[in-house]
Amino acid sequence: MSLPTQAAQHPRLHQLPQTKQLKALMTIIRDQTTSRGDFVFYSDRVIRLLVEEGLNHLPVVNKEVITPMGMPFQGVSFEGRICGVSIMRAGESMEQGLRDVCTSVRIGKVLIQRDESTAQAKLYYSKLPKDISNRWVLLLDPMLATGGSAVKCIETLLEAGVKEDRILFINLICSPEGVLAMLEQFPKLQIITAEIDESMDVQRYILPGLGDFGDRYFGTE
Template sequence: MLSTKLPSIEEYLGSNVHLLPQTDYLRSLHTVIRDRNARRDDFVLTSESIIRMLIEAGLNLLPLEKCEVTTPVGATYEGLRLPSRICGVSVVRAGESMEGPLRAVCPSIRIGKILMQRDKKTKLPHLYYTSLPSDIAESQVLLLEPMLATGGTALATIQLLLDKGVAEENIVFVNLITVPEGISAVCRRYPKVRIVTSSIEERLNENAYMVPGIGDFGDRFFGTDI
């Protein structure tokens, strides 16, 4: 049974955890995806709008490089550009929903995949499949997973990236919604990983579903909830 005492996450907010500005517009988008009666096309379109906002916030956390360009009037503009090596890594299957918005922002980005699922008997995460760029150890990584609940799968996935040589501080974990339990689990184990999310839910219920939550994101996004 899940503990009724929620972990404190105040120390992580603004440092480890980057929450999108809680604007009225964002709340209107969440109203759509949280509606149990929402049509799937509305759910998909609205989810992708939020995910794109999250991707852009995640990119803003990367170490951008100085870059001078000449404007059409011949002036010099001292600008910035994204690092040359960025890799997206989606956690199959729900994380694949975030690949489209990522490609919309970074069309040429390489995307790796990890299939990590909890074993029904042991309740522990089990790695079934992985396909990652050969030079991922030198890359800035955007880890894509819409839901961060208990944190078990997230911890195993992050450890896999570390085992592949990725620096902990080079991982930005992009997720749609999370809860204090998941935030605490990830930030305590991996304090250099940054989390970008659009909502911190109240808690997990007795079935490990987020409250108020959005249900099973993968089923709703891919239409397998019927």
């Protein structure tokens, strides 16, 4: 079985429904001729779909309400509280999509960069909600390539007391190698993604990918 198929079939990998609409949105953001305005607009649409899908994986409890017709309705409400954590800088592009869906949601940030002397991902900055250990965490980073930054970030979250099975890692495109490595290293982690690509190049850019997400989103190409 090919690596992309293995990744796609992993039980803790949740891919968005592969609709024609999603394919059209992804085609626009992958196109090298797409303007920055359109890149931001259509990426935001995919991010919105991803956040909504992430919420589908949160636990709920039964809740009865009375409708304006005076009748009971047997519904549900979310059981726990959530927060976002974005991996700077590209992950910050996903914050608004989370806020659009979860009003006044708390959002922590981490800055992780490769230490050139050790070639290891190094944590430079983190600011997390104080009560993060009691929350579900939507971890935001648009591209999962090797997973080096995401692994470091998850280690930081675990040190802060977050339970591994309460972390949902949300990204737009992932490499199959990144997915399989992360899900093996963290046996309770779940990943929500739009598409799984073929591979990576020698500089660890995803192929076919969409280039550098942060540069295209923030206009720093």
